[in-house]
Amino acid sequence: MKAYLSDRMGAALLMAPLLLFLGAAYAWPFFGVVNWSFTLPEPGLGQYGTLLSDPLVQSVFVRTLRIAAIVTIVSVAAAYAITVVWVRGTPAQRVVAEFCILVPFWISVLTRAFGWVALLSNRGLFNTWLQAIGFISEPLTLVRNEFGVIVGMTHFLIPFAVFPLASSMRSLDDRVLLAARGLGSSRMRTFWSVFVPMTRSGIIGSALIVFVFSLGFFVTPAILGGGRSVMVAELIYLRIFQSPDWGLGAAISVVLVLFVGALMALVFRYVRPRQLI
């Protein structure tokens, strides 16, 4: 690099390929999508009007928000428990927790979705076992419905919920917890009235991330929902590739991107990007 280039310019040059790629592969096509939403099949705001009036589209949005909310609550709660063990457990517990957090990252999302189908289907492991021990006589419907979607998504998203929680738990001053106990507070009480409130920023960050990821989930709901529990991303796919109703698909995409963008802006008010990984 030539001497007259400042560090700043050097950094800009190193970043350039990434920015060009993002521009070419995401931003430019997205403007195309925005364009469709206003022009197909005829110019105007017609597709946005449909979006507001079509009961099918609305029910998909409502379902998406509901699933995302449930997945968020369950994932964050489960991740919280795992993270407590990971950050504050004995060395042996930490190794186990770390293993449980990292292993899912090495298995493809597709494999995991089909894995859940195998476990939850009518003749899957759970139903077979439950019938074998006489707990149920008819198989439970655990998959190809909202329940299956929630299980699969929660399983996928827990590791992502862990990192913001871990960073807030790591920065917590142990003496504050000792102080609570020294003042007469039981371990349970210390956990609920001191530990949990002090990790509030981690909980908010973690919940927002899981929620945002949930909104755009495609593969897991498509497989585990079996077409009966369609979420927004799948609806877009159906409108573009099957109906085909490109204008409406594009309008839904635009609304989803704007909504996710607003939530991400909120995420970054609570968590620094560095804490997310």
Next chain:
Amino acid sequence: MQQPGRAAEIKAIGIGKSFGSFRALDDLTLDIGRGEFLTLLGPSGSGKTTFLMILAGFVQPTDGRLFSDGVDITERPAEQRAAGMVFQGYALFPHMSVEANIAFPLKVRKKSAADIKRRISEMIERVGLKGHEKKLPSQLSGGQQQRVALARALVFEPGVLLLDEPFSALDKGLRGQMQAEMKRLHQETGTTFVFVTHDQSEALALSSRVAIFNHGKLLQVGAPDEVYDRPANRFVAEFLGEINMLPLKDVRNADNGAIGLCEDRTIRLRGNASAVGSTAILAIRPEYMSIAPEAAAGENGIAATAVASTYLGAATRLDLTTRQGAKLTVSVPNEVAASALSKGNSVWLTWPAEKGFLLPDGGQ
């Protein structure tokens, strides 16, 4: 607010703590009296904080027993010991207001809302935090946070208040102010205070007794003037303040103390020669030494040469060397220092017999 009878009396018998192969605390036996202000003093890593943590119940001792008012509390968990504790850095609950911080120990004890309200306002008044009730700890200055920590630790009327270097983060002026405040709180509450510090002047100024630690061992316990004037060994003598030490030969008992030879002069001093052997160390605090042109026969004195002086404002610190090369330091009035330096630099240092004491030879 505090019934004097509620102050706890603590007895530690043979307390020891090992972290792996490291012996943090060794065979400590100590009685902490009802309502006393005991300071645990020592350099870092001396075991003083470990002992405080054992008292609080945060650390389990590996050996020994701990009694509070005659009851064995060695295995009792921290939350059931009801010891108030003020941490280094205060450890306030960052998400709670001043009021909520102070209310915490009362809420945990399920006191009635009216009772909590009354005690909080009493405590806030007492530590001078009126008008700050709704603030978060992050909105307070260091001194104010310190007061919240003290109020929170005292509000439930604990039998003992444990303080872990509470002033280490404060600047000098504020430190003096908080020390005075703590002394007042001790008198008002009548609670037993156990205070950890590595600052010897703080220890001497505040406590009714000082316990000096080094390398995990309790070296000496006593009233501030007792440990300062009659240290049990060289470490205690040096840790509590500046001290001059001279080699002493032919040490033997004499009426009212001991005598020995120091650079061919007979020196009278306090102490028991049979406890130290024929050679020992003569120790004198520099403030008891004065500069004189001559030492009279029979008077304690040693000839020395002034080699350097440091102007301290109110006084001058003079570094001297004896004929046989021992180094001494004294603080003298500025004009005395000037004349000592001008008179060919050779002077006599004298001191009263009862101010010199014997320390065993060879260090510890």
